[in-house]
Amino acid sequence: MRYGVVGVGGVGGFYGGMLAKGGFETVFVTKQRYLSVFKDKGLTVESYKHGKFTVKESGKVVFTDSYDVLKDCDVVLLCVKSYDTESVVQELSKVNGDFAVVSVQNGIENEEIIGRYLGDDRVIGATAFIGSYLKEPGVIVHEAAGLLEIGEIDGKISDRIKHIAADMEKAGIDVRISKDINYTLWKKLLWNVAFNPYSVVTGVTVGQMLEFEYTRSILKNLMLECKKVAAAYGISLKDSTIEGYLKSSSDLREYKTSMLLDFERGKPIEIEGITGALIRKAKRKGMKIPYNECVYGTVKFFDLQRKI
Amino acid sequence: MRYGVVGVGGVGGFYGGMLAKGGFETVFVTKQRYLSVFKDKGLTVESYKHGKFTVKESGKVVFTDSYDVLKDCDVVLLCVKSYDTESVVQELSKVNGDFAVVSVQNGIENEEIIGRYLGDDRVIGATAFIGSYLKEPGVIVHEAAGLLEIGEIDGKISDRIKHIAADMEKAGIDVRISKDINYTLWKKLLWNVAFNPYSVVTGVTVGQMLEFEYTRSILKNLMLECKKVAAAYGISLKDSTIEGYLKSSSDLREYKTSMLLDFERGKPIEIEGITGALIRKAKRKGMKIPYNECVYGTVKFFDLQRKI
Structure with a gap:
């Protein structure tokens, strides 16, 4: 599957970086002011568990400030702070694609907001138990834990959930399917x-x-x-x-x-x-x-x- | 009547100072470490309303660190902070006198504590609406308001309440008898x-x-x-x-x-x-x-x- 990541901070940078390193097609959407850093130096993850690695722009990896590039993605990891959820989801709703959106965020309103703009069937819940932070634009430090639990809101073990979990596992992410993500x-x-x-x-x-x-x-x-x-x-x-x-x-x-x-x-x-x-x-x-x-x-x- | 004042800070210093200035016999009980200041320089009040005046030790005015001197008082104004009420009232209970105690303090437990040690009939309630503070030991600044409301806990207009209010008025204190001090x-x-x-x-x-x-x-x-x-x-x-x-x-x-x-x-x-x-x-x-x-x-x- 083709992945998108919106918000390349401690959380998005780590999970997206792992997917890209694992060979999956990954589109990173970041703020315009950081874009040149990513274009020049790529995304670096300094992980206590996976060592230090850098993902550079290539045929498979794209850094962009345009949401439109997400149109061919199957899954978008939404990794922005919750105060930005609504404005980002408004942008996502303008993209002509049918990707599912995995909310990897704090709070309990994100899923509702995503559903309101994109339809409930496109929402996947997730909780990240991770200690990671943005050291500087393009450089993520992963210092503790890393478990990602994902699940359909209705608790079903859907094909797409199984597919995402399998991809992530292949990429080395510690992932678990939750039967009760709520x-x-x-x-x-x-x-x-x-x-x-x-x-x-x-x-x-x-x-x-x-x-x-x-x-x-x-x-x-x-x-x-x-x-x-x-x-x-x-x-x-x-x-x-x-x-x-x-x-x-x-x-x-x-x-x-x-x-x-x-x-x-x-x-x-x-x-x-x-x-x-x-x-x-x-x-x-x-x-x-x-x-x-x-x-x-x-x-x-x-x-x-x-x-x- | 003969008055005692326990706690010679912004509140006790002002009301006690006014009584002493008004010619009433007044005993001030203060901490031992401040006693020599009072003995030497007396108590000075710098009042926005009554000007600056100093009350010195004399036949009628006594500064002491001993509670025992209160035994001949008719009324004691309790003007310590509420966290000191219990320990001060314990001292008062050892004094062989039958003075009434007027709590000129913040809070709503003081009257109960006084009653517990001295008997409820000896308690008088009061609220001071005053802006005054201790500038240095022995020097009180009175900068705003000054109304003292006093009242029996049961609301009766007793002889002693009338007597105290009359004395205070004579001394220039802005005093009012409250029919519902609670x-x-x-x-x-x-x-x-x-x-x-x-x-x-x-x-x-x-x-x-x-x-x-x-x-x-x-x-x-x-x-x-x-x-x-x-x-x-x-x-x-x-x-x-x-x-x-x-x-x-x-x-x-x-x-x-x-x-x-x-x-x-x-x-x-x-x-x-x-x-x-x-x-x-x-x-x-x-x-x-x-x-x-x-x-x-x-x-x-x-x-x-x-x-x-």
């Missing part, structure tokens, strides 16, 4: 909704938040509210998952969340895709989630403040 | 519970918090929860009070809460007497107040962090 997405949201925004409020590492009774209790309440909303959508998250997330470990002592890192670096933060999405989901069911609302409002305020 | 205390708590702790979370002025939808909404929810708890104790706070508190004004633009100022100066903060007290009151009625719990936990965390 559950997997909510389970990931459970962590994201607590640790990411509250770390922006506290300004400290995950380990420091877990060390104190007061902050651990707030993290727990943020997750309990998420669990309640999930239940209203038929997703049964487990108390044991919450308890697991609340266990501190030496790995986490110095670990800063991606949202805090983005905040500190003056980058946009994914608060809307994560907490904003949960609050909207809750509202649709007539539910209030005050811990999340309180943390959300505070993070939004900090986000506005730094723009002044 | 209501007045809760009304003050309504402001305190929102603006004080949340200003420690945001680190900004009252005006800045009121300027943005997100933070204003959180302040409103903090107050709505307080209103609910008050109702469970038979106190009907008004929506119009909340709306009034949420109106921004030019006075507030640069106004920092006392809790934020204390926090920034590395001093202890009154989070327990304010939000901690409200959470305990709620718990006793089986109520949850998540906005307040979330803000409380965050402030407690910041308070712990700065001690590390």
Whole structure:
């Protein structure tokens, strides 16, 4: 199959880079201002697991800033931050192709947005459990994990899912087909909704938040509210998952969340895709989630403040 | 009547200073380390309204670090921060006297604590609407307002209340007898519970918090929860009070809460007497107040962090 990758950061750069290295036709869509870097130097991945490799433009590998080149793709990996989902999907909807779109993103609204513009049958869900980041344009550092779970929204093990998983496996990606990708997405949201925004409020590492009774209790309440909303959508998250997330470990002592890192670096933060999405989901069911609302409002305020 | 004042900071220094200046016998109990300053230089008040005056030790005015001197007082004004209430009241309970105690403090647990050690009939409630602070030991700056409302807990207009109010008026204090001091205390708590702790979370002025939808909404929810708890104790706070508190004004633009100022100066903060007290009151009625719990936990965390 022919692959497209939109968003060549830590996530898209790694998975797309692996596919290209594995010999698959891959089209990378990036921002215009980075394009010359890719054209000149290609895409380099420095992986703790797969070593350092560079993928250069060739007959099989294309770097472009034009969405139109995606028209011959079978599958597009959507790897942009959730605050860019809608604008990117609007662009994708103008492309005259029938590729499936795999959302490799944080949040729980991306699949809905993709479906709204492209049709639900073209949407595939995914969660990436990976530690990777953009060191500089064109250079990705992959420093931890890497598991990609993919699945049809309706849970069916379709031919296309099997085909994608087989290709990825051939390319060396640690991939798993999820029979319940909604559950997997909510389970990931459970962590994201607590640790990411509250770390922006506290300004400290995950380990420091877990060390104190007061902050651990707030993290727990943020997750309990998420669990309640999930239940209203038929997703049964487990108390044991919450308890697991609340266990501190030496790995986490110095670990800063991606949202805090983005905040500190003056980058946009994914608060809307994560907490904003949960609050909207809750509202649709007539539910209030005050811990999340309180943390959300505070993070939004900090986000506005730094723009002044 | 003979007056005692415990805690000679912005509040105790002003009201006690006015009584002493007015010719009433006044005993000031202060910390041992400040005593020599008072003995040498007396107590100076720099008031926007009453000018600058100094009260020196004399037959009528006593500065001491010993609670025992209070034994001949009729009335003791308790003007310490709420986190010191319990330890001070324990000392007062050892004094062989039957003075009434007027709590001129923030919070809603002080009266209970005083009653527990000294008997409920010795407690008088009060709220001070005043802008004053300790410039240096022995020097108080009074820069705004000054109204003191006092009242018996049961609302009766007792002889002692009339007597105290008359004395204070003679001394030039702006005093009013409250027929419902509980209501007045809760009304003050309504402001305190929102603006004080949340200003420690945001680190900004009252005006800045009121300027943005997100933070204003959180302040409103903090107050709505307080209103609910008050109702469970038979106190009907008004929506119009909340709306009034949420109106921004030019006075507030640069106004920092006392809790934020204390926090920034590395001093202890009154989070327990304010939000901690409200959470305990709620718990006793089986109520949850998540906005307040979330803000409380965050402030407690910041308070712990700065001690590390």
